Amino acid sequence: MSMTMLRVTGLGLVLTVFLMLPFILGDYWIYTVTIGFYYAILAASWALLVGYVGRISFAQTAMAGLGGYVSALSVQHIGLPPVLGLVLGVMVAAMIGFGIGRMTLRLHGAYLGLTTIAFAEILRITATAEYNLTEGSRGLQVAPLLEGGTRVEYYFLFLAITVACLALMTWLLRSRVGLFFQSIREDEDGAASLGVNVTLWKTLAFAISSAFAGLAGGLQAHFVQLITPSMMSLQEMGLVLAMAVIGGFHNVVFAALGGVGLQVSLEALRELGQWRLVVFGLLTVIILRAVPNGIFGFVFDALAKRLVKKGRDE
């Protein structure tokens, strides 16, 4: 079979599984997988920025929290319907992301990482400190997205949104923009010498990644109906990083699968208690060291080797 056929078959199978799950699983697990979709979008949008553009960032969960708080507060204080709150959350996250992207143009590697940590922590501290507005660490009650929605309804809605997000990301990354992103990752000066507007695309990459994160945060807030600053913590960021790396952070779909997979595993391994996170931490380290394409990347490459004939058209 050809590479394209392998990809399409794989995606089809995965999608079919997700479509069938609500009919097999109980309410508790349907809820868990729905939360998994939040992490899927987060992990995928992080992979876009780090895996494709090569811009390291630890601010992903802070952007999600930003989107969530903006949405929740605008619904609460301005009376926006939740859908518009979500849109506002996405826009604010995109704007702040754009700003951070613009400011950090000349930073790379660890300097960039540190700066994003600083921005993330500033946002989290602000959310905690301004408790008159946000209720601080106690948490803010958030209006539901679907009034009286059942778990199954949320599941399918979030599945659809996640698939749409991934489709959008994939379309973008397979277009010339994806080539520009990767050229920036490989060699910025070389890319500029070929006409790529490096400044613009680096900034937009941050904005786009943050927009998706803001959307995920808003969805999560209106689903769980509660938002706390801990959503923006570096521990949460570590979890998202683990998910993307274990799934495969050079591919948005693999990262997304890592998100859902790890979230489900977290619940499934409940009896292990805190040790679950130890296992994931260790797994992340091992994967980084030995299997850089992630678990799904590894499986896909292995299948491709066996099943795909190396032809002239790939």
Added chain:
Amino acid sequence: MHQLLKINGLAKRFGGLTALKSVDMNAGEGELLGLIGPNGSGKTTLLNIVSGYYKADAGRIAYQGRAILGDEPHQLARLGIGRSFQVTKIFKRLTVMENMLVAGLSDAKAARGEARDRAEGLLRDLKLDRLRDERASSISGGQGKLLEFARIMMLSPKIVLLDEPFGGVHPELKQFMHDQVRKWNASGTAIILISHDMGSIFDLCGRVVTLSNGDIICDGTPEKTRNDPAVLDAYLGDHHGSA
């Protein structure tokens, strides 16, 4: 001959070090010009300023009559100024074809199919077409240099600045690269060639500009340059002689 590139009074300092004092230089349409000088004379600095990577401290550059000093590298690339790098900057984890397409599609109006066809043609000319789907990290150093050439040509540049393209290249490949350079020049592309390889300079260039200590000390035919006392002094008086 139309002046394609006019450089006036270009100056550049790095802290206490003066790289370019006050450089005046022109390049005409379709010229094949060599730029030589001992190490530290300012050749690469000049090239980096013209291609937008450094900002000059003083001076003017006009390209096709319009002032370009201060423009960004990607803007200059789109205007038709191409350049290569001393250490090739090919995109290692992209395929050879993808490397070409980055250049081909940086123009928003270009269509993918068209760009692909042009890339195919250029790759074929440079004997890289078999490698189109190979990762650039797996091709040889010499093939990498050719890929860099091919990428630049995707921009359909009017002038190409080549920074030491023949470094470490074996003689057969060098001949092939010479032929490519001549071919481009014949089709109307101006070329400024920086090289320590005097053989290549004298083989290819109709005119040679010599830089020393940030100043132009000679501008003329290869013959004239070879015999110019100032040039000989710059090279022989300097411990980093070359060729």
Added chain:
Amino acid sequence: MSMVAILEQALNGFIVSAFYALAALGLAIIFGVLRIVNFAHGELYMLGGYAYFLAVSALGLPPMLGILVATVALAAIGALVEWLLIRPVYDGRADRPEEYSIMITFALSIFLLNLANSLFGPWPRRPEPLLRGSVELGELIVTGDRLAAAGVALVLIALLLAGLRYTWAGRAVRAVSQNREAAAIFGISVTQVGMLAFALGAALAGTAGALMGPVFNVVPVMGVIPVIKAYVIVVLGGLGSIPGAIIGAIILGQVETFGTILIPDPSRALAYKDAYGLVLLVGILLLRPQGLFGTKERRA
């Protein structure tokens, strides 16, 4: 504020600076030699706190010996981490070394934090400090545990500086920091120096944790906030610069102590305290990334 109160605040600032400096110096040495930012530094600090706790509370060793145990234990852990995880950055095994080092140290920090949580539980421990009670210095009153810990920290910093200057190993570390290739040509094993640097950095972090543990509690998350302060300090001082780290620590200690006075609302002022350092960090990285004494590199 009265003069006495101001002096007390300033003294507290200096004491805190001493602790920060110890942790920050570890980070500075690791960056100087290995050119990587160790994102697991906070957890190495935390492990030092637990090593001290185990030595003193579980094994009943005297506090000074507890400090020594923490130092040695973390040096060993540091060497192990370098050998297993950091080395690929240098022997060409990692595809994208810069990205790899950032992510693997970050992943390591996740692993270590949760490991501590699982092994020791999230409850705070308060092991025996070096000195109990309070000490009077003229009109100023300072708690003994802080003062003693700061004293030890200062001694260690002095020892470190002397070691870097006068021992062969110290000179090797400085040589590799300044120019890796040249050091290699001169016969210095950069691999071994790399391991030494990471072990030393970890030991410094662990010692800081052991000193701070009895003062501020030993808890799995104890490293999260101090490490950010260490980042601020090394960035302020200039990544890789030792004197820079010391000066940076002094500046941060004072900024934090007196910065709280700026915000009138006391509860919010306290909540924003940790943010000052962060704003400082962002400011430096955006305006003068090489810090006060660092070398200007084109990229990090």
